[in-house]
Amino acid sequence: MRYSQYLLPTLRETPGDADVVSQQLMMRAGMIRKVAAGIYDYLPLGLRAIRRMETIVREEMNRAGAIEVLMPMVVPAELWEETGRWQQYGRELLRLKDRKETDFCLGPTHEEVITELVRGTVRSYRQLPLNLYQIQSKFRDEIRPRFGLMRGREFIMKDAYSFDLDQAGVDAAYDRMYQAYRRIFARCGLNFRAVEADTGNIGGSSSHEFMVLAESGEDAIASCSHCEYAANVEKAECRPQPVVCCDDAPPLEQVATPGRKAIGEVAEFLGVPASATAKALVLITDGGEAVMALLRGDHELNPIKLKNVLGCAELEMATDEQIEKLTGAPVGYLGPVGAQIRVVADLAIQSGGPWITGANVSDAHLRNSVLGRDFTVERFADIRNVEAGDPCPRCAAGRIEMWRGIEVGHVFKLGTKYSAAMRATVLDDQGQERTLVMGCYGIGIGRTVAAAIEQNHDDKGIVWPMPLAPFQVLITLVNPKDETVRGAGEQLYLELQQRGVEVLLDDRDERPGSKFADADLLGMPLRVTVGSKALAEGAFELQERRSGARSLLPLAEAADRIAAQVRAALATGIEEGGDGR
RNA sequence: CGGGGCGUAGCGCAGCCUGGUAGCGCACCUGCCUUGGGAGCAGGGGGCCGGAGGUUCGAAUCCUCUCGCCCCGACCA
16 A cells, blocks of 8 residues: 555654543554544554454454354344343433334444344354354443444454353363464454453353553453462452451440541551451442441442442442431441441451441440451351462462453353243254353454553553564655656565555655654554665665564565564564564 | 633634733745754734623623633542
8 A cells, every 4th residue: 555645644742532542542643533532433443453454353253163154233122122222221221213203223232133133043053153243333432432443332343142052062162262362452453351350231151351461451450370260350259258257356346437438547546557447338239228238347339249249230329318218327337247237248347357336326446346246247258359379269379450451352151031031942852942042252353453552652652562563564766756766666566565564555645754754653563764864775775663673675675574573573473573562 | 520721823822800903833835045853034824812792992812601621520538
């Protein structure tokens, strides 16, 4: 492609509303343009990167035995009503009506559609196993779209759905997808971790998220310093500690803590560490019930764990008014001693104490609150977030380390939630009707490209991993009006294309400085500078974007050597000369 | 949803408080000059000042309402 005939509007200045690096660089590099909140144009260069990602995904999905289909983006409400999600899904589901006033939605995910497809076409166990996937635009009307392609409302996603006769079948399908995902992200040249994830409201037995490690990631990941354990903090377990009794504790004593509401204030005022206090949080379930969560003062509640313990779908922090009405105690001085509502305590509460707790009276706390003696709890459970330094829940030796990650893929065993609701069944070898067991497997295509940039850039611009680069090579003609320069550059451009290399030829009549700055910004892995300097020595100048290493290539050998370097980088998925990230 | 901020040329911004002919930088067009790290000179094009109402002789500026966009907030007990 000739730059002079391409649409590649680079920006010198960073757009004001872009707040993560990948978004800034994609806008500056002329890859995307915002059309509305969370909705983007993919310009030619951005589309090329997207297509690269899609190609890798297709190759690995096909290799794993999945079959590509394409489902509609506009989905009739009746399918969603069959599973009850038309009511459940909430405001993220963009609903619309056609001219006959029939309800439709823009598909945010396609379990209903695929299940409808399969129940109508698959009758026999002999047609199984089946794994169907599509690469399609989805729409989720996010409360707060942000970070460019990382959290858009319209976004491109690969979603796959497996259908099997039994649990063993899904287990195998799941494992195949897990392995395929590892290959996909490795081929993209990404530094990622597969982590255990919460299954959310959908239920099911297991789920892994594929996380690209990046400081800007929206998810927190816990991993073990010693073993293979890694999980989203939403899911990461806390290793239970020995239960400690404190029989000989001094008697309960009320102490005045005027105006001290926050745990930090109370601990400081009483001269104890926050870990010597127990805090009580009040939450309201979707059933309207108030529950007190009791945690060590320095710990954080994990609402998802608590939700799972309570078996409810929604859980919200109570407002100050609700707290005072439901507990009769003033906000800031809540405690389990004499509590009027259910108390669920974190495991750490039985591994410590006596505690300083709220007195359920204004401006006072209780010293020496002892579990069993002064207060009781309905149930103990792991309801806090793990923290860096905690012992690993799986091995004795390890400690928890924390990371930030961008969720680029998610694999999931669905069970029969959709197939049962939609009566997707086949006959088995006994002639018995069996409900299909499903799995689903998603990859955010645009998000992965954004994550790749998040992980591969420097202060000058993007540093593409070879497999995702829109072009593998950028040729810069220092002075395109110089016939020798242009001739040599055009020749190399042709020869590289003949060798299957994708090349962008910067033939613009611009100042060299502008072209070099754009070259850095665009970040193609290999850059060839064609100028009179090196030509005088019968050579092109080759520069690697990542390392900055420069070398001179004799004219006659240039095309072959560059093509070989590109092939090598594509084969390993790791750019030659790179640091392996 | 709550709170805050911003909408002025393709991009980044000033002007608004204190109403009086809409500006700057970059980008763009023409010419000259220049060609190894975002040059220089000269000339030029481009705006419903987000939209609607109001106040006023007069509104980018003041008031009201709207729409859009961005940021912060779901641990505080």
